[in-house]
Amino acid sequence: MTVGLRVSELGKRFAGRAGPVLDGVTFDVPAGEICAILGPSGAGKTTLLRIVAGFDRPDAGSVVIGDREVASPGSQIAPENRGIGFVHQAGALFPHLTVGENVMFGLHRFSGAERRSRWDEIAELCGLEGFAERYPHQLSGGEQQRVSLARALAPRAGLVCLDEPLSNVDPQRRYELGDELRRILKQAGTTALLVTHDQEEAFSIADRLGILAGGRLVQIGAPQEVYRRPASAFVADFLGHASFLRGVVKGADVVTEIGAFDAVEGQSAGAEVEVLIRPGDCLLAADDDGTAMVESARYAGEHWVYDVRLGSGRSLRCDIDAIPHEVFRPGARVRVVPRTREAVAFGVD
């Protein structure tokens, strides 16, 4: 594996803040992969990205881009010498330059002919044909972000950093643009680091997903793996609605009040665990003798969202497709039917 980006034991404190902003953050991004760092606000995401880009200095640890160490506490390569691209939240296009001039800004060491051919390539890749003479204020938010990405890619950046690239785009166009950004990045073959607090943005763009909380990287892996196998209850809760049921390990099973799931390795027999249930994991069946009762029902278009009170008193969230489906009213007695035996369990402290 060629390393695109290697971040080792990165630490950063700010004067006047009690805890560290970043604390021992370590991860690799293989060349050509898109890595998203997801975390709540204040988790240190932006600081991480700015240290990688060279806008901030780390207090501890190092950053390697390609085969070159670009930052460590003792030495720091200037951002202009790192061979990176940076896409800001709102694009940060130079307002006094046309789209063409913006995209070619980083090509000052290229000859005129090279610049023109590079513009043609990039314009085709990013769908900017015919945009060369326009000014940034004549573009929509999504178009601005495409230009910003084109500008970052034009000098053949080894690494592209993206700071919440979809946050200023209107909701209808967001995921469309997310797909577009992913296609462009993959086609360009660049390594990319993206930070965001929007999990759908992260899921739609990334090959690899890291979760940053309180300055620490708590988990990193493929998006579906992080979602299905969260390393902690915090991660599970952060990535989407999570309900937890009490379970007991019996042989190869974890037995809960709604049924048995496959036990995860490392749990000893008889151990009590908390089992994670996602809203899509269960179905509901009408059952007058059922121990569970519908507490609330909310219509959400494609599906219904139910909150169900179980016999033990625990609460469970279930998303049920609107078609084909009978509607349960609050107060209805129901039975909860798991749709899978796969589940994640966390030890009880």
Added chain:
Amino acid sequence: MPAGSDVKRAGAQSRGFTAQSRGFTIVAALLAGLVLLPLVAVAWNALTPRFEVWEHLARTQLGGLAASTVALLAGVGVVAGTIGTGLAWLVATREFPGRRFFSWALVLPLAMPAYVIGFVFLSVFDYGGPAAQVWQSVAGADARLPEARSYWGVVLVMSLVYYPYIYLLARNAFAERSMALFEAARSLGLGPVAAFRRLAIPIARPALAAGLALALMETLADFGTVSLFGYPAFTVSVYRVWFGMFDRVAAGQLATVLLVFAGVLLALERWGRRAAKFSAPPGPPPSRAALRGYRAWSASALCAFVVGIAFALPASVLVLWSVRAAELGVAWQALGRLAGNTALIAAVATVLCVGAATALAYATRLDRSRPLARLVHVSLLGYAIPGSVVAVGVLGVLAAADRLMESGTGAIGMRELPLLATSVVGLLFAYLVRFMAVAWLPVQAGLLRITPALDESARALGAGPRRVLATIHAPLLRTALVTASTLVLLDVMKEMPATMLLRPFGFDTLAVGIWQATTESLWLQAAPPALAVVVVGGVLVAALSKTLGAALPAGALAEVRA
């Protein structure tokens, strides 16, 4: 590639990075230090244990000087404050014929140096002048007008040229206030007058204090008017001790007292703002109540009267005399030389001040450390320091530099070096000290409007700090740079005391030409250069009138405290 070479490469580039932004930090620190040097030199005089002249001055003049200075400041404060605040309230909250025109025309007196309106006033009202002749023909041969060369004469003249500072800042402060506030006041039973007294004045107090401080700083710094009127002021004494007694230490000691006064004004301005940090609630500005009938016409007449006596009439008198001077063949021959010198020195000084201010502002953008910000802010204090004090300090510094060079070159056998102290370097140095802050404010405000994301994007694309400044900031700062240059041009052109004290022998500017003619009461001779100053200044002020409120150094002073 072996790991060792990696580290080396990283190390080399790291030096490149820090050296580049450190370069701006060092330049900024040097510039700030350079600008502060003359002020330190002035203060140094106060510590020099040579007190014969000082004791003489203290015994004979100092008490009187201090009293007359305080009286002058108080008089101008009250008169200019009343004119400025009243007109600002009228223009910001009332609708009347010609309001839009007067809104900017009331700023025009800023183009008129106090010494120009001063000599026009004297020439008209002085004993034997046209006003006195008219009065005598009406009231009899023994009738006398009130003495023009008096306390009230000086106060009136200075108030007429310095009220625009208060007017501008107050007008903007009144105009920014949300209508909701005034509607609330009306609903609580306050009439317009009560609303003005209990709401508008307290809310606008920070702006009023800043405007007042600026007007009083100019009053304190004035040299031409007070010497023309024979009013006992510090600037005149400094000049007399310098050129009459050739005692630089005593002059420096007097200048120190002036420095103390300037410090008090700065503190006053700071207190005015500190005491009231209001933020305007968002909302539409108050709609202007339309005045009707005789009230509307008297509002227009009042504005016309002020613009008339502070600008239109003096300018007309200057035109009249310039024409007569041309008929008699006086003064116009020298005008080309004076104007040329002024244009040359003002152009160079403007480039210096705007360049230095830009370097300072950009350095504080790159290096956000506290010590640098403090140093830069202190270096902007020059604006509050009278030109004569700056001149004394600059001469002290340059004379020391000359002595150093002399002893240095004497050792290697060279002679006949050009002396810095008597060269144009001193003049430019003084302008830099005094007017860098004037350029700094619009440039800094312009830079703040450029999001750091643009710098970062450009840096990530391989542009170093200098290329970012040249290709991103410079084009985006164009308006701010033009505003800064215009303000500096205006101030350099008007500046008299520093020019008088520091100009190389024979290097006469418009301001110097006016002064030399007026000290001998040669009004006709003074008119053409004065007209040139007023015309150029009027054009500059008119061009600036839209942005001037925000660009006034009051903002710079506000920054100083940050």
